[in-house]
Amino acid sequence: MMDKKTLCYGLVALSTLTASLCAQGPAPQHPLDGLTTNEYWTVHDVLEHSGHMTDSTLVTSLLLHEPDKTNVLVWKAGDAIPREADVILEAEGKTVEARVDIAAHRLESWKEVPGVQAPITQSELDTMSEVATKDSRVIAALKHHGVTDLSSVRCEPIPITFIVFPEQTSRRIGYGNCTDRHGAYHAWGREIDGVYILADLTSHKILQVVDHGMVPPAGIPDYEEADATPLPGTKPLLVTQPFGPGYTIDKGEVTWQNWHFRFRLDPRVGAVLNLVQYKDGGKLRSVMYEGSLSEMYVPYMESGEWWNSRAFLDAGEFLMGGLIRPVGPDDCPAHAQYFTGLAPSEKGTPVFEPHLACLFEHAADSPAWRHSEGGIISGRPSRELVLRTAAVVGNYDYMLDWVFQQDGTIRVAVGATGIVETKAVAETTAPSQMNHDRAKPEYGTLVAPNQFAIDHDHYFSYRLDLDVDGPNNSFMVDRLVPQKVSGQARTSIWAVESSIAKTEKDAILDLNLRKPAMWHFINPNQHGAAGYPTGYEIMPGATAVSFVSPDDPAQKVGAFSEHQLWVTPYRPEERYASGVYVNSSKGLEGLPAWTAANRAIENTDVVGWYTLGFHHVVREEDWPVMPTLWHDFLIRPVNFFDQNPTMTLPHQP
């Protein structure tokens, strides 16, 4: 058996192909490093000896509690490293928040939080499936659907993010249906639709079984057995770095070209980048204190009684095993370096996660700059550094990239793939109204016989604590406005009008092609050679806004999706765009609640929240597994440098 410690802590350095590093190292080397194995065990032991734990108490979240930002910014190697953990526990239907001082082996606080539901755990789902498949009402309903061999049946009462059933206001409730993976490798697309189960996850009681009719069992997607067929003419395409990677990692700090940054792999939100700096003229300049995903929201467009509970807040509702899962050899290039990570078990012990992220350089497919003059082409090739993770949320897989460019830009990208969620229907071909009556609205696409993929949205909120040349920044909107011109050959041009957002409500912004604007985070106290304040902008790519009515109860929980940009004053506890607790939520937590106070955001430490999203009208090509669909946005310097920082790049990429 492989010694995990060796794999985790020792650089397997004979070849970069197999190099595997622990993102967090054997002992923390920096206050923002992820919790280590020893630290998980300390937290576990402190909780176990606290006198509060019973056999049924579940650790539903265990995360690093970041030290105070002002202390981190002055921290230097050799200083003591403050280490604390935040734990959310489920204690017989009650939600408890605990904080543990790791260095002192001390429980700092243990407090019940009324009116909220902790994230759902795997054992709750496993237990309920066992209970359900022994329940006489479920057995009878499944028999009615022709399913009598229950050995391959799983009934999963999944979490519900918004209030669908009155029971949710006082109890820990799951709701869902059964799948039969008999004859298949996995259960997606194998739903025994028609049988629905409402369950109390605390008392392990099935509250209600509904059988609303007979739906034929769905076909088997069988994608895992797809032949890998060589394409004629395909020749090897190799990218190698025979002399090793062009970056270094020293005590957890990644240095590549002029970039410096740290990262940890957080069980709730995945990669958390910290202390992102750019070396400019020998001086390290701050760009971003912290950047990470904050929340995800995937509402389905099916209003029918048995499906309308499906609106997922994927980062916060179910944390077990962590949001990100291992990446494989087809996810990252052969020369990539892999990083291991840890996630908590339901007892707060560490669970080792191999290959949880990969890091690699690649030659960009376009020049950093070029100009052709008099037949002479001047220019420079460019390369990029990619930190890649993969979130796996039930049926969906998301590739999550942070891409560092040589020109000072960070590109943040999400690639959506995995299996679209289908509802079993009687039809084996598109119903006539889909073909002929275009006046009738549709809510999905028949991707295979009996498999109706429901349309839905995907929204990702990114929390971006930009610290451009220091923590105190302002948010400036540069609006492009039409200008009338008279007495000239032109009658109309446009001009840029800048305004500083004074308070949060000035900075809740939407994209509008008719009213373009630049979203510009400036340091009003630092100016470049030309006199402009130094800055970085958040530059949207193709994205979407939720136009589901704001009073829709699911939309209230994912309310961050109504706007592309929010800006808040930095508050260490404001980390998740829909709040900490998204199960059975009444909604309007997180960004809408915080910004209601309309706090001042001028010349202070501010945090930008960008929503990347897309509407997913499912295509037949999205079955049985969706081709990866990428969306991105840029964090881009604006007057941060005095000129193009890639002028002096070498000619070798």
Ligand SMILES: [Cu+2]
């Ligand atoms: Cu989708």
